[in-house]
Amino acid sequence: MSTAGVSGLLVISMIALAAPVLAAGVQRARVPDVVIEIVAGIVAGPSVLGWVKIDQPVGLVALLGLAFLLFLAGLEVDLKVITPSRLRAPLAGYAASLLLGSAAGFAFHAAGWVRSPLFLAITLSSSSLGLVVPVLADALQSRTLLGQLTIAGATLGEFGAITLLSLFFSATRAGTASNAITFGIFGVAAAAIGLTLSRADRSLRLDAFLTRLQDTTAEIRVRIAVALLVGFVALAAKIGLQIILGAFLAGVILNIVDRDTASHPLFRTKLDALGYGFLIPVFFVSSGVEFDLTALTHSPSALAKIPLFLLALLAIRGAPAAFYVRTVGRRGAVAAGLLQATSLPVIVTAASIGVAIRAIPSVTASALVAAGLLSVLIFPAAALAVIGAGRPEPDEPRVTAPETDHPPTRTGRRRATGSASASADSQQSASSSAPVRTGPSPRRTRSHRPAAAPQPVPATGLLQEDS
DSSP, X not given: OOHHHHHHHHHHHHHHHHHHHHHHHTTTTTOOXXXXXXXXXXXXXXXXXXXXXXXXHHHHHHXXXXXXXXXXXXXXXXXXXXXXXXXXXXXXXXXHHHHHHHHHHHHHHXXXXXXXXXXXXXXXXXXXXXXXXXXXXXXXXXXXXXXXXXXXXXXXXXXXXXXXXXXXXXXXXXXXXXXXXXXXXXXXXXXXXHHHHXXXXXXXXXXXXXXXHTTSTTOHHHHHHHHXXXXXXXXXXXXXXXXXXXXXXXXXHHHHHXXXXXXXXXXXXXXXXXXXXXXXXXXXXXXXXXXXXXXXXXXXXXXXXXXXXXXXXXXXXXXXXXXXXXXXXXXXXXXXXXXXXXXXXXXXXXXHHHHHTTSSOHHHHHHHHHHHHHHHHHHHHHHHHHHHHTOOOTTSOOOOXXXXXXXXXXXXXXXXXOOOOXXXXXXXXXXXXXXXXXXXXXXXXXXXSOOOOOOOOOSXXXXXXXX
């Protein structure tokens, strides 16, 4: 490894270390770590200070960070939430998003901003499940009908975008029919691997063996997860699909196979530590380093793309939440639309792919990433304001969705909400009013300080039609 590569990783590591500290310092603004990492990468990169450039060592670690980001996103997918009854409205909404995205894609193509309307349509129809789930959980809405619909919609937005990008924009640039066959082969292989792992997971002898080694220096479960991730990424790359699909499916399969975590409660926390503690920040900082700030600032038309892309995100992913009005009312639908329009990791990933395959120019990719940054800063806060405005009186009953034996994970909590300091009064108030949970306790988050528990938000007001 060259000296320049080590120096670049050192600067990126310092940025990754400073990001959560800065997020804690601006906790009133609730700036997510990922936003600080990308902005700091822009400042440290060639566009401003020129301290870091993307060489081979940095690029390799960033690639692993991208794979781990999608892997942990796959772990967020709770298939028990995606029941047929709850999937109808989100499916209709995602189909509408693709139609709206296609119209926007052709409009931007006519303006000469993009080379591939379909690529932009898929990118703008994406959501970020890892950012949506923590916002709903912090507002005590993740188990309400509003939360379940929003999570299902965000899951479709993330999984759909990743799947379609792999299908239509593969690394081999083969035809769509060829890609579909390759995709089918990959799906069969993934199903076979998942079935094999599921059968192996039922072996009591194997479980005892893994339990004996899981908390030693062997860290056997973590090694199995990493091997599964790298194996799926390598398989996807070998047959010409985008590696993001392999990483995401590896997480989904692990989540399906590893449902019962009673014997290894710290396993997911260890994966979070490896991903969010090292690899993923390198990817986001590197994305900032590659951000073409000069092209944006030197062209007024390029700057104009940012608000237009932001409005396109809101229209393409937010407007289809109108399908939820009959279930959660107008306020609930507005809040769901704002959360579904929150998208950054998939946009950053798609932007890097689009530049590599020349589907979009570099300046357009930078404008897309900037719009994604603004969506993370604006839309979740606006959704929480809408949810708060729709709260019923405190004595009204709380209506929640049925408990499951596998509660939604909190993988992205620190990344999505930043750190928050807890006061004694708020903790006492929350403990006296929060409903008692009878299901399994959610696993610990990465935050070292306990966050202030928000007041429970009864869901009744969000499940009724507005008068």
